[in-house]
Amino acid sequence: MLYATQHYRREMESIWELVNQLPEGQDKVVMSQLWHFGKTPASPTPEEFPALVAHGFIVEQLADGKLVWRPNPPSLKEFWRVGITVSNAHGYLLQPQRAFQVNLQADIYLHSSVQSWAEPLPQQWIVATSKTEHSPRDLDTKKVTVKLVA
Numbered sequence: 134m135l136y137a138t139q140h141y142r143r144e145m146e147s148i149w150e151l152v153n154q155l156p157e158g159q160d161k162v163v164m165s166q167l168w169h170f171g172k173t174p175a176s177p178t179p180e181e182f183p184a185l186v187a188h189g190f191i192v193e194q195l196a197d198g199k200l201v202w203r204p205n206p207p208s209l210k211e212f213w214r215v216g217i218t219v220s221n222a223h224g225y226l227l228q229p230q231r232a233f234q235v236n237l238q239a240d241i242y243l244h245s246s247v248q249s250w251a252e253p254l255p256q257q258w259i260v261a262t263s264k265t266e267h268s269p270r271d272l273d274t275k276k277v278t279v280k281l282v283a
Contacts, residue, residue: 138241144206145237149216152227155188163188164217164225171213177202215240
């Protein structure tokens with residue numbers, strides 16, 4: 134579990150660094166495509182995500198004797214949740230380094246907590262839902278907001 138968490142963290146940090154190094158303009162296009170890719174259930178295609186292909190985020194790989202397009206790294210589909218924010222005023226923006234690290238830590242914690250429902254949330258996490266009462270089953274279908282408390 135620890136190795137998988139460290140690997141996931143390194144992948145996310147690598148994606149953040151690569152996007153951060155893109156020239157202005159290209160970064161917006163890549164972030165837009167990362168945002169949409171993260172919400173797309175289908176396999177990626179170069180026609181749908183040309184900027185991701187151009188910058189090596191989606192690559193062609195041999196699988197079962199066929200060439201298929203896959204995200205590189207595999208966790209690319211989750212990056213939009215922790216690394217990108219969208220606003221009407223500024224469009225797609227890369228999270229600042231500090232905010233990204235906080236989001237990434239919360240994401241890792243929440244994923245590890247889902248695997249172990251027996252562990253209670255520590256007191257520094259506040260989970261707010263749109264309902265006053267809920268069960269773990271409700272959390273799958275309701276929007277959950279997690280806020281860090283200092």
